[in-house]
Amino acid sequence: MSYISLSDKDKKEMLDKIGVSSPEELFCCIPEDIRLKRGLDLPAAMPEPELLRHLEALASKNVYPKYLSFLGAGSYVHFIPTVVDYLSSRGEFVTPYTPYQPEVSQGTLQVIFEYQTLICQLTGMDIANASLYDGASAAAEAVLMAHRLNGKAKVLAARTLHPQYRQTIGTYTKNLAVTVEEVGFGENGEINFEQLVKKLDKDVSAVILQSPNFLGIIEDLKKIGELVHNHQALFIVTVAEAASLGILEAPGKLGADIVCGEAQSFGLPPSFGGPYLGFMGCMKDFLRQLPGRIAGQTKDVDGNRGFVLTLSTREQHIRREKATSNICTNQALCALRATMFLETLGQSGLREMALQNIQKAHYASERLTRIKGVKRKFAGKFFNEFVLEFPKDKQNVNEYLKKKEVVGGLSLGAFYPELKNCALLCVTEVHQKEAIDRLALLVEEGLR
């Protein structure tokens, strides 16, 4: 099967017009000695029915969606209203490119404008961009943006920032004049405030932390923000579980200068890690340093409202090596899905979803910690994730759960050696009471 639309007659007429006798001749500019003299070693073409059988067989080698899963840690399962899948699969949204020609791209542009507005409303920031790749690269971009803003070199990153986000920041900053130092966590799972006080000095460009943090704990943003500002540093708040913004106060209202993170929770399934949706908002004074595309409102020659990509003098196609970022293609279709998701849930739906998350996670935590030897590791306040500590001498509970077709929490030992017998569990509105009770029962069995 191929997707070519030329008949043999068409090809002949076109070759005649060009004045060559075969398509082969059109490649005369490629030297013989670097031409491929054989066919590609790839599987033979599959007609559609065979392709679908083949891919369905591949997909069924995964235990999802059959297994019950309690993983979170930067990838969350939330209900996605049918209208999101239905509307976002329209060809008019799926098959255009970046709206370089605004007159024929008003659909995409107005959606970006609405998306930017929603991100501002949720984060409490003045402005937002049209999207970044994911939460990890958004965190890295935020750190680089802070460095451009104040020229200072040192960044303090909470150890409870998602480990992959920290690693990405490390990769992005490694070859630049930016160094990253870690700030540990305290006994209740929040950032170690005393350590932060000690490490903050006049050379610090920014403090970046996550809330709810990787251990599920909600940080005291106001208190930390005041401290950070007292040292003339910028305060970057990362939100990896965007559903929390449905109930927690906007970080921008609590002192954040830049809010960035992962909006996968807004209408994107876990998808084995991507595509996801990086978001970023900031104070309006930072506009010229904000990376990525931005849509703005304007008028056409008849005075009608319209939208365009704007402030492109920050970007690579104009500024080349002096651009604020190298980003070009971003996650537009994911931002579109997030916009549909948020507008469908609306004021009450988003709040209701967030409240059910917090309630169900607390029920699960309470139910699980009734089991002998299982306790919550940290006493801090949490949203929909929490860390449980299991008895040291017991076999790995997750292995037992697996046999019962349940994927338990994320074992934290690989990321935090000090949390060897701990696991991070996530419970959202999709988990029915029955499922939570089943998990508790199986954990109890597994520990016996």
Add this chain to the structure above:
Amino acid sequence: MIREPLIFEISDKGKRAFGLPKLDVPAQNDVLEGLVAREDIPDFPQVSEVEVVRHFTRLSQANYCVDIGFYPLGSCTMKYNPKVNEKAASLPGFTSSHPFAPEDLVQGNLEVLKRMEDYLCEIAGMDAFTLQPSAGAQGELTGMMLIRACLEERGNPRKIVLIPDSAHGTNPSSAHLCGYRVQEIKSNQGGTVDLEDLARNMTEDVAALMLTNPNTLGVFEWDIKKIAEIVHVKGGFLYMDGANMNALTGICRPGDAGVDVIHINLHKTFSTPHGGGGPGSGPVGVKKALVPYLPVPLIEKRGERYALNFDRPKTIGRVRSFYGNFLVVVRALAYVLTLGPEGIKEIAEVAVLNSNYIRKSLDKEYHLKYDSPTLHECVFSDKIQKENGILNIDIAKRLIDYGVHPPTMSFPLIVHGALMVEPTETESKRDLDLFIDAMKKIAQEAKENPEILKSAPHHSYVRRLDETTAARNPVLKWEREKKS
């Protein structure tokens, strides 16, 4: 024409389009205690489901797209996006997989990734691929980081990256983000790299040459082996921007021509949809010397099982979370499997045929700065029309009236008033002819009635927009008008 309001303008208190089942666990009253919770989100939308559906359906109708018609946006490879690939990417086994699931529970996903890596190695002639980068620009950055890590280990990361003046803007930007100074290399009269200028600038301070091939003019850098030699003799690396791989599939493998690192855009050559600006995917392929530095994790086949290898002491780390834009990779895999080896070769053959047909059909009406043979795209300019005061933007906007998406205009910078046309292989002769006829009519209009071009487009959802004011007085979100 009815203009769709912003959702915030039709929002009204108490309307809803969504509800959850009643909470089925005992509610705890104190869960919010001690937290800074919010009551409501000021001005957040409140609409009904039918309002949501009509809002987005109407907005969709204000977009032009590949499913509607010809979209010759040069360098972007706007080919048809097969619908079966969308179905593949929506299989629940893929979409519901959690990225932190133990590897024995997601063998299907790991097989998808590993096989796609292997297929890309075969198509590009490289030794290994990483699928982690989210888009072409992130692929460029990753590729340059690999080069830097290798040079560092050899004792000197070097200072400069050479980039031809015809390159896409992401190249210099990515090199800069990797800590390098950019030195531009001139193009010669044929539109390819000036070998003398390259040799002069290729010192032992240079880490790499970033070469797009075929370049943004659609011209194949036929000296590529010599170019590679000049770079390699001085201990540098040859990076290839594979954005234009659509011209080469099954015909020529960059890895066989001396390329050390390449990124490929799955949303271009491998037909994953552009989505209004992403998500894309920018896999990076390397030769053996650079394999140790690839991002973690690496996917490995051990016997019949697939595994993730995080234990890679020389790795650059990671450039994003998890394993890249996985569902984009699923689509690309479906595409490769549908086409097979012959179909993959046919991509390049027909893309080049279509492009040359357009070039030949319009070379009297429109100026071609370079007369070198071109492959999958050709770059005209507005030089002839300029005599009547018509610029490339006027031609582009008039094309909209004829029902065609305009070509690329913002680069290459070495062609003033560029109109970069890339038809791709999926277009019918009828659609190509519609475009050619429209371009001919526009060339005629430019002489006889330039005003109709200057005021175009005339029939679009909005007409020409004031981009200057948008940048000078930025309005970047909706806000409720304050009562005075």
